[in-house]
Amino acid sequence: TAMSSSRKEHLGASSSEPLTVIIIGNGPSGICLSYLLSGYTPYVRPDAVHPHPLLQRKLTEAPGVSILDQDLDYLSEGLEGRCQSPVALLFDALLRPDTDFGGDLESVLTWKHQKERAIPHMVLGRNLPGGAWHSIEGSMVTLSQGQWMGLPDLQVKDWMQKKRRGLRNSRATAGDIAHYYRDYVTKKGLGHNFVSGAVVTAVAWGTPEPSSSGAQAPSPLFQVSGVLTAKDQSQRPFSLWARNVVLATGTFDSPARLGVPGEALPFVHHELSALEAATRVGAVTPASDPVLIVGAGLSAADAVLYARHYNVPVIHAFRRPVGDPGLVFNQLPKMLYPEYHKVHQMMREKSILSPSPYEGYRSLPGHQLLLFKDDRQAVFRDPEGVEKVFAVSLVLVLIGSHPDLSFLPGAGADLAMDPNQPLSAKRNPIDVDPFTYQSTRQEGLYAMGPLAGDNFVRFVQGGALAVASSLLRKETRKPP
Numbered sequence: 001t002a003m004s005s006s007r008k009e010h011l012g013a014s015s016s017e018p019l020t021v022i023i024i025g026n027g028p029s030g031i032c033l034s035y036l037l038s039g040y041t042p043y044v045r046p047d048a049v050h051p052h053p054l055l056q057r058k059l060t061e062a063p064g065v066s067i068l069d070q071d072l073d074y075l076s077e078g079l080e081g082r083c084q085s086p087v088a089l090l091f092d093a094l095l096r097p098d099t100d101f102g103g104d105l106e107s108v109l110t111w112k113h114q115k116e117r118a119i120p121h122m123v124l125g126r127n128l129p130g131g132a133w134h135s136i137e138g139s140m141v142t143l144s145q146g147q148w149m150g151l152p153d154l155q156v157k158d159w160m161q162k163k164r165r166g167l168r169n170s171r172a173t174a175g176d177i178a179h180y181y182r183d184y185v186t187k188k189g190l191g192h193n194f195v196s197g198a199v200v201t202a203v204a205w206g207t208p209e210p211s212s213s214g215a216q217a218p219s220p221l222f223q224v225s226g227v228l229t230a231k232d233q234s235q236r237p238f239s240l241w242a243r244n245v246v247l248a249t250g251t252f253d254s255p256a257r258l259g260v261p262g263e264a265l266p267f268v269h270h271e272l273s274a275l276e277a278a279t280r281v282g283a284v285t286p287a288s289d290p291v292l293i294v295g296a297g298l299s300a301a302d303a304v305l306y307a308r309h310y311n312v313p314v315i316h317a318f319r320r321p322v323g324d325p326g327l328v329f330n331q332l333p334k335m336l337y338p339e340y341h342k343v344h345q346m347m348r349e350k351s352i353l354s355p356s357p358y359e360g361y362r363s364l365p366g367h368q369l370l371l372f373k374d375d376r377q378a379v380f381r382d383p384e385g386v387e388k389v390f391a392v393s394l395v396l397v398l399i400g401s402h403p404d405l406s407f408l409p410g411a412g413a414d415l416a417m418d419p420n421q422p423l424s425a426k427r428n429p430i431d432v433d434p435f436t437y438q439s440t441r442q443e444g445l446y447a448m449g450p451l452a453g454d455n456f457v458r459f460v461q462g463g464a465l466a467v468a469s470s471l472l473r474k475e476t477r478k479p480p
Contacts, residue, residue, distance in 0.1 A: 091465045
């Protein structure tokens, strides 16, 4: 969809009047925040009863007051779940009251569209709305259940039924979800806030000069610059000013690397799509040398499942022991994720240390990769310190990915919880206030989603609730 002409002019004219909010990133986090900033306001349904007794009691204390105007710290106190963020747990509990217990209770929220509460904002994204979901192989089944990928007030299952697609074992494919996010923006009338094809190259901030009248020093202003690619592929620069900037770029930007010699050789890849391409053109087959998959997370498991589906032999190497409680497999409920548990079982039983009943799969637990040779050999050190060499046809290094915040001063390093370590969604996210998601180091700068440590779609929405609540308070406080 072409963006509205007023937005185009705004980008073209690089107007001096600052926008209230610029959101960088148009994945689920950015979409959910746009929904909340467009005047869609959550209230508790008068007849709703929440299964969590303490939360239910608190919800009855302020009848008729929007959740956005309530004390999120107070409401979220005492909630527990699979996430560190209190507001994420709160919003998830309101949207999906008993989902972790296998229940399917309806949301206790009702949504009212109150245009007078809308806050002007612009969402910049390089792809179509849906972000990285558009670059994931479309047929891959998502890790989360379909209903967990849903955004407020449009359930994935209802959307799927209208599209007349059955949800396969309650989990949707990545292609479905990408389509759903794009549809959501259209259905909720958010399209005029979204600018696709926009790549941000720099964000700078400074505090404007205080006025001579001795008024209170104004808040910082942000300058957001970048390049806009039009439909005809022509490019032009843009520069915008904003009073608040929200970072919602996710972490799929740059795959993590091992940093070993030979990693740049042409048969070594860092995306699952390389295996898909190689099987399509017949470069790897059941008769070729094994594909080496490095990593013990879900992307690595997806690659193992994909290779097994095409009967391509696999060597699966990872540094941790199979029983390590930190391994994601040891945290997933077996019932919901049978295929990942199958991979975990193979990792455990098919190690090189025991003869394999599975043809064409062996695991190398506790092995450290030393180097790749240009004749397609991989050299490892095993747990006893012995070097081992394997002939391989293709290598996939799937050990996570890092956010790319090169557009921020110092690439955002000084915003992280530990400024001396690289920024990482899992280990060292941006340090934010847990109830507003505003950076603890820079007023007016917010971070949400994986950048703030919320890694599942069902939990990124709480960040949107926190940011929207904070921005609404700021905007209503401003003198006329």
